[in-house]
Amino acid sequence: MTASxxxxxxxxxxxxxxxxxxxxxxxxVAFALLATVGDGARPHLAPVxxxxxxxxxxxxxxxxxxxxxxxxxxxxxVLHALPGPADEExxxxxxxxxxxxxxxxxxxxDAVPFAAxxxxxxIFRLELERALWVRWERVGQPxxxxxxxxxxxxx
Numbered sequence: 001m002t003a004s005x006x007x008x009x010x011x012x013x014x015x016x017x018x019x020x021x022x023x024x025x026x027x028x029v030a031f032a033l034l035a036t037v038g039d040g041a042r043p044h045l046a047p048v049x050x051x052x053x054x055x056x057x058x059x060x061x062x063x064x065x066x067x068x069x070x071x072x073x074x075x076x077x078v079l080h081a082l083p084g085p086a087d088e089e090x091x092x093x094x095x096x097x098x099x100x101x102x103x104x105x106x107x108x109x110d111a112v113p114f115a116a117x118x119x120x121x122x123i124f125r126l127e128l129e130r131a132l133w134v135r136w137e138r139v140g141q142p143x144x145x146x147x148x149x150x151x152x153x154x155x
Contacts, residue, residue: 002127003153006055022081036070
């Protein structure tokens with residue numbers, strides 16, 4: 001079962017807050033790395049700007065890119081924030097669903113904080129299955145330890 005970003009926020013507010021903090025820059029633009037798997041089980045990694053809109057997180061993607069083909073055919077993704085202070089990490093994973101509804105597409109385009117996409121480009125709603133937040137204790141010391149917080153959508 002998958003969950004929306006607002007479902008994630010409701011069920012795990014501390015984890016969601018850490019994720020949003022690590023994904024969204026001071027300028028209000030989100031930036032992350034998207035991992036997908038293509039034909040022949042070839043992995044793809046691409047920089048993306050997730051869009052938060054109406055309780056969901058979306059990706060707008062140029063039509064003829066490997067990530068668009070992967071999200072359309074296989075649907076699975078991992079979205080990983082850039083490392084934060086003291087190598088803090090955050091990622092969410094799940095399934096992408098292509099958005100065809102005109103009103104939803106329009107709302108997402110209105111939420112994009114820059115003008116880099118065509119209104120005809122594919123839009124994918126990211127439906128979440130799991131999240132991981134990693135922070136480190138005693139960074140730079142011999143006994144450095146990872147503290148992992150995990151979340152899964154409820155089946």
